[in-house]
Amino acid sequence: AEDGYDLWLRYRRVEDPGQLERYRAALGTLVWQGGGPLQQSAVEELGRGLTGLLGTRVAPRISAPSPAALVVGTAKSSALIRELVPAADLAELGDEGYVVRRVTRRGKHFTVVAAHADRGVLYGAFHLLRLVQTRRPLEQVDLMERPATPLRMANHWDNDDGSIERGYAGRSFFDWEKLPQLDTRYTDYARVLASLSINGAVINNVNTPADYLAEPFLTKLAALAGVLRRYGVALYVTANFAAPIDLGGLDTADPFDPGVRGWWTKQAAEIYGKIEDFGGFLVKANSEGRPGPLDYGRTHADGANLLAGALRPYGGIVMWRAFVHDSDEKWDRQAYLDFTPLDGKFAHNAVVQIKNGPIDFQVREPAHPLFGSLPRTNSMIELQVTQEYTGHATHLCYLVPQWKEVLDFDTLKAGEGSTVARVVTGRVHSYTHFGFAGVMNFGDARNWTGSHLAAANTHGYGRLAWNPDLSAQDLAAEWTRMTFGNDPRVVKTVSALLLDSWHTYEDYTSPLGTGYLTHPPDASVAGHFDPSPTTTTQFHTSDRAGIGYDRTTATGDGFTELYAPATRDAYESPANCPEELLLFLHHVPYTHRLASGTTVIQHIYDTHFSGAARVADMRTEWEGLRRRVDHRRFTDVHRQLGEQITEAAKWRDTLVAYWFDLSRIRDERRAWLQA
Numbered sequence: 001a002e003d004g005y006d007l008w009l010r011y012r013r014v015e016d017p018g019q020l021e022r023y024r025a026a027l028g029t030l031v032w033q034g035g036g037p038l039q040q041s042a043v044e045e046l047g048r049g050l051t052g053l054l055g056t057r058v059a060p061r062i063s064a065p066s067p068a069a070l071v072v073g074t075a076k077s078s079a080l081i082r083e084l085v086p087a088a089d090l091a092e093l094g095d096e097g098y099v100v101r102r103v104t105r106r107g108k109h110f111t112v113v114a115a116h117a118d119r120g121v122l123y124g125a126f127h128l129l130r131l132v133q134t135r136r137p138l139e140q141v142d143l144m145e146r147p148a149t150p151l152r153m154a155n156h157w158d159n160d161d162g163s164i165e166r167g168y169a170g171r172s173f174f175d176w177e178k179l180p181q182l183d184t185r186y187t188d189y190a191r192v193l194a195s196l197s198i199n200g201a202v203i204n205n206v207n208t209p210a211d212y213l214a215e216p217f218l219t220k221l222a223a224l225a226g227v228l229r230r231y232g233v234a235l236y237v238t239a240n241f242a243a244p245i246d247l248g249g250l251d252t253a254d255p256f257d258p259g260v261r262g263w264w265t266k267q268a269a270e271i272y273g274k275i276e277d278f279g280g281f282l283v284k285a286n287s288e289g290r291p292g293p294l295d296y297g298r299t300h301a302d303g304a305n306l307l308a309g310a311l312r313p314y315g316g317i318v319m320w321r322a323f324v325h326d327s328d329e330k331w332d333r334q335a336y337l338d339f340t341p342l343d344g345k346f347a348h349n350a351v352v353q354i355k356n357g358p359i360d361f362q363v364r365e366p367a368h369p370l371f372g373s374l375p376r377t378n379s380m381i382e383l384q385v386t387q388e389y390t391g392h393a394t395h396l397c398y399l400v401p402q403w404k405e406v407l408d409f410d411t412l413k414a415g416e417g418s419t420v421a422r423v424v425t426g427r428v429h430s431y432t433h434f435g436f437a438g439v440m441n442f443g444d445a446r447n448w449t450g451s452h453l454a455a456a457n458t459h460g461y462g463r464l465a466w467n468p469d470l471s472a473q474d475l476a477a478e479w480t481r482m483t484f485g486n487d488p489r490v491v492k493t494v495s496a497l498l499l500d501s502w503h504t505y506e507d508y509t510s511p512l513g514t515g516y517l518t519h520p521p522d523a524s525v526a527g528h529f530d531p532s533p534t535t536t537t538q539f540h541t542s543d544r545a546g547i548g549y550d551r552t553t554a555t556g557d558g559f560t561e562l563y564a565p566a567t568r569d570a571y572e573s574p575a576n577c578p579e580e581l582l583l584f585l586h587h588v589p590y591t592h593r594l595a596s597g598t599t600v601i602q603h604i605y606d607t608h609f610s611g612a613a614r615v616a617d618m619r620t621e622w623e624g625l626r627r628r629v630d631h632r633r634f635t636d637v638h639r640q641l642g643e644q645i646t647e648a649a650k651w652r653d654t655l656v657a658y659w660f661d662l663s664r665i666r667d668e669r670r671a672w673l674q675a
């Protein structure tokens with residue numbers, strides 16, 4: 001039965017006999033003339049994938065007797081590749097790029113997956129499999145790919161006790177009790193990352209004890225790194241800034257203290273002694289109670305540079321998070337205010353990791369004002385794949401459209417066209433390190449993400465990190481084809497469900513940028529799931545007179561001032577700001593009229609009802625796929641949509657009651673409700 005374990009690496013036999021025949025002819029013979037471990041992994045995956053897809057055993061051989069063959073490798077490792085692909089083409093591919101192309105020589109048809117380096121062969125192999133999984137013709141194939149960014153990271157918020165902060169797919173599959181003993185799940189995890197060309201994994205929580213930096217963890221980490229290495233993934237850990245105290249027994253962690261510097265130097269040497277390709281550290285410092293350089297009157301740059309200095313001899317990097325919060329009042333501006341004065345002060349091997357928005361992964365936020373504001377500081381974007389505020393593993397909320405909006409946002413900070421995507425792909429400023437981090441939604445659930453459909457977010461994240469220009473439509477369709485097959489009705493229905501889900505969730509939870517309304521985590525609740533508008537008033541600042549948070553420069557907290565002048569001017573005005581951000585930026589009377597002529601309060605009532613109603617339609621749409629999707633996954637998703645219907649009704653009823661209570665304005669269209 002289909003339990004979802006394969007995710008999108010599902011290699012079911014091609015159904016159409018004609019198409020199957022063509023794929024068999026082209027790819028049934030696999031020629032590989034040897035290469036390093038990454039090529040070995042590529043060939044293993046091709047063997048596994050093609051054997052499934054073609055329904056006939058495909059195994060590598062060193063020459064091509066048949067009239068057609070699949071040829072994989074690098075120029076260095078394969079004479080056949082040297083013959084088939086001009087050296088000049090390969091030279092342009094860098095360490096991670098590849099070509100997939102059809103070449104005809106001496107009457108033979110070769111499908112070639114070629115790269116300059118082994119890692120490119122691995123990514124090219126996954127690309128070829130994707131082409132077959134999505135049933136693309138190969139007769140004319142001729143593509144060349146290179147990643148938009150060097151850093152494409154998976155961030156896990158997993159704890160050493162097996163719990164996962166903001167994880168909704170069971171417990172952690174990193175088993176610290178059993179490690180360094182390995183498990184095939186680690187290999188499958190590495191395969192999944194490589195299929196998305198994710199090349200780095202931070203395997204522990206940003207809120208971390210110092211333990212991971214020393215034994216007994218190092219030996220366990222080394223074992224894990226060995227598995228990841230075979231799939232081109234470098235291992236990173238988060239570092240606790242107070243480690244010199246907690247682990248080293250020093251009485252300070254002051255970055256200017258020579259003893260502290262010496263401790264980090266020694267620790268880096270020990271780590272690299274065990275893991276020679278260790279990636280580096282991710283650090284959350286001076287935020288939400290974590291230790292950091294500010295404890296010693298130093299700056300974030302001083303802190304980052306301390307660790308960067310220790311890692312530099314080995315080529316490691318420090319990713320220093322800009323999610324810094326110690327007060328609710330300054331919440332939206334603190335990162336900007338703390339980091340912009342430090343621009344140019346960070347080491348070359350340090351990168352500032354910036355969440356997509358200024359608050360905390362809400363369903364709707366403007367792009368973070370730090371993007372484009374750090375011309376001389378390496379920057380990367382942090383996206384949240386796990387659905388902390390967007391419905392956990394219960395609500396369907398496909399976040400790719402949200403991420404696309406952020407990536408397409410034009411910061412204007414270096415003139416027109418300085419979009420977030422261009423900033424984090426190093427095309428606006430001359431960064432040495434840049435890219436993407438995604439807070440993962442994986443756990444030990446058999447299907448990895450708890451919900452089958454939530455895996456679309458994992459897939460979309462990785463694919464965007466490789467190429468942020470890919471469209472949400474294409475990614476939704478690609479994931480659906482790979483995960484559920486190519487039945488046109490399935491592709492159309494599931495893609496539409498995915499693409500509409502974020503707006504739907506927004507409509508019944510928090511339209512117009514009303515913001516943070518979920519219950520804060522405490523001992524009794526999972527947190528950030530149920531509606532709880534009364535406990536988050538400091539974030540939405542609604543009262544009897546009006547609704548929304550005034551972040552204007554004229555009368556509010558001055559947040560709008562952090563944007564380029566044209567954006568600031570638009571944000572400053574309730575008439576000109578994007579409507580979906582109205583209440584994020586302004587406090588307006590409930591009777592404020594939107595462009596449509598509807599009042600804010602009526603719009604809120606309407607969207608809560610229409611959004612919740614749409615969830616019922618979603619389940620009806622899904623029901624149309626009975627027997628087109630395997631039974632097990634069909635019923636799992638069906639059940640989950642049933643839960644979502646209940647939860648959406650809870651959101652609708654809680655919020656409609658809450659806003660009525662505050663505004664005392666009746667719902668014109670449903671007067672019976674509040675009679």
Ligand code: GCU
Nearest residue numbers: 165166206207284323360388
């Ligand atoms: C959110 C989340 C925390 C997390 C924090 C962070 O606030 O709720 O669990 O630690 O973000 O990103 O550091």
